């Protein structure tokens with residue numbers, strides 16, 4: 200299909216965000232002959248599929264692994280696997296109470312996947328596969344507003360640039376997407392009222408991530424991840440603990456610690472040093488010896504929109520049909536990495552249909 204539109208469009212479709220949803224959407228649009236520009240405010244691809252270096256260590260500090268259930272995502276993961284971008288990590292993790300008592304062995308038989316060199320592997324693979332003749336990704340390109348002019352979408356960027364397109368896919372966390380549409384003057388008349396009600400009801404939990412580099416191996420059992428019991432008053436501040444060396448992405452011992460949603464909400468405005476101390480205290484049982492000597496480097500990250508608490512059952516929400524503007528990501532149709540990827544795919548297919556006059 201050739202959906203290229205006449206006129207002075209910079210692209211047929213603009214995509215806000217180069218997380219997994221935005222990149223899957225870009226791939227699908229390009230495959231359908233739609234010219235795409237992806238705008239990403241960050242310096243790295245992948246959004247919450249994030250990997251970073253800390254000294255000589257490598258830490259995944261957003262999503263830790265992903266599972267594969269649907270056929271479309273399975274095909275994509277298989278291709279990425281064949282290209283060397285992702286590998287199977289294990290078939291489950293140790294489950295534990297906060298103090299490490301009552302540990303259950305890992306393994307429920309369902310494969311957990313990871314990026315070969317870190318979780319950004321899958322997004323980087325998708326970006327590398329994008330045909331440059333039809334798809335462009337602009338990094339450090341922060342969108343400040345998204346509005347409508349006639350039947351066109353107008354996207355403004357922090358650097359003063361403005362893009363005109365026939366359609367937009369907005370994959371940023373929903374509260375941020377609403378801010379962009381508000382700044383673009385879409386409220387209330389240019390946005391479908393039912394869509395607005397649905398979008399406004401979507402909320403996210405925050406999450407603190409503490410990354411540590413150790414001078415010795417950790418006490419985290421094989422295969423390198425512990426999922427802590429569901430939150431409750433008796434439990435501590437940790438939801439997840441990973442050993443990035445056992446995971447196979449770091450050449451030196453390093454840990455990734457995710458705080459629970461309850462702890463992260465309670466301490467969202469607490470000074471970072473105090474949050475770090477609380478999480479260090481809680482992780483001490485998995486570090487052999489005094490923390491002062493074992494921990495050689497530390498870094499705390501605060502995710503404001505870590506995981507949706509209210510998810511919409513549909514895989515996308517159309518804010519507008521003329522021009523097509525659609526919100527997607529992990530808040531739609533199923534959370535987590537696979538849910539976000541499926542939502543990006545559904546959003547792209549919807550845009551293709553609308554541009555072709557079929558929806």
Ligand SMILES: Cc1cc2nc3c(=O)[nH]c(=O)nc-3n(C[C@H](O)[C@H](O)[C@H](O)COP(=O)(O)OP(=O)(O)OC[C@H]3O[C@@H](n4cnc5c(N)ncnc54)[C@H](O)[C@@H]3O)c2cc1C
Nearest residue numbers: 216218219220240246247262263342371528529535536539
């Ligand atoms: C701490 C943590 C742990 C997690 N653990 C897991 C896990 O183990 N397994 C799992 O499956 N999932 C996990 N998740 C969830 C998973 O990471 C997400 O569901 C998924 O990555 C979301 O993808 P997305 O494309 O919808 O959004 P994002 O990855 O958030 O992508 C949105 C992109 O939009 C960009 N953006 C935002 N605003 C603008 C703007 N104004 N202009 C330009 N760009 C913009 C952002 O920079 C970002 O790159 C975890 C998430 C977190 C935070």
